[in-house]
Amino acid sequence: MRLLEERIQKDGTVKEGGVLKVDSFLNHQMDIALFNEMGKEWKRLFADVPVTKILTIEASGIGIAAIAAQYFNVPVVFAKKTQSINLDGSVYTAKIQSFTHQRVYDVIVSRKYLSEGDKVLIIDDFLANGNAITGLIEILKEAGAEAVGVGTAIEKGFQGGGDRLREAGVRVESLAIIEDMDAASGSIRFR
């Protein structure tokens, strides 16, 4: 998506260790007009796919998913990150290894909000090693729901998570795929 790539070039900052800071428009300050263009683009890309629900993960997926949901006319469920799992059996859970925070956390979704027969589009801001998306797909399997697709804003192509998901048969649509980037020069090259 040209608009998003241009914005990343203009306002993104490359840091050491494969970190791309886009907090001026994506995941701290949020440009809602841009989010609407992203929502429209996912709707175009997934026009042929039946969607009954959007699933995302707190915190930075929520804004994007909420705006995108307007183009699909479905509710959004956001998975919660927790360090203390409620063991009463009322939730689906998965363990996710965070790239950014270098730790493992549990994510949970209440059993009330995912059902067998749900056709779920997963939306998130970043796709790096794919661990968060893989965790959400596990939760959908546990629920008997179908992951009909994954829409991410920025895929770090050089970390391989998106390609591994595609090879496993998951339909992944990333609006900008970074082939490589360099902290010293600040350069960013898109696939």
Added chain:
Amino acid sequence: MRLLEERIQKDGTVKEGGVLKVDSFLNHQMDIALFNEMGKEWKRLFADVPVTKILTIEASGIGIAAIAAQYFNVPVVFAKKTQSINLDGSVYTAKIQSFTHQRVYDVIVSRKYLSEGDKVLIIDDFLANGNAITGLIEILKEAGAEAVGVGTAIEKGFQGGGDRLREAGVRVESLAIIEDMDAASGSIRFR
């Protein structure tokens, strides 16, 4: 706001200890059509107020704030909860005592995204004892920005936080104010 009150009566659950569960439409699963009606209502209520930015707090404020921002045509900044403050001086911080989680956490906003002269509307899902809103107002003061108003979805009137803010001169518009509620009978009475 009648629509929200009706939804709380229909789908909300009163728990012991002053807890109202609305996670089927507000803060786990999100009814985006309802959020749009809430956004329109805040725009009507704050029509006379200049707004340059919306400030909310992760995680459950983000979806509401993102949708509401469409009616104000401004960006959203969400404050982040953290237990390890970055001490490099790049953030505004406040300490917030959580009613739900019975602990104190730090919230931070990057200095880059709040400026002197910003006229900020604070949006959040719940207003109980008012601690989260008070923390956000502290951050705005630190930034030299003006808190032009506070829009909350559900105010627990019986906890007094909203009235304390109003007495302190803050313009607070809650879309549903709960006067009292009872876990045993499940009854909810609005102001």
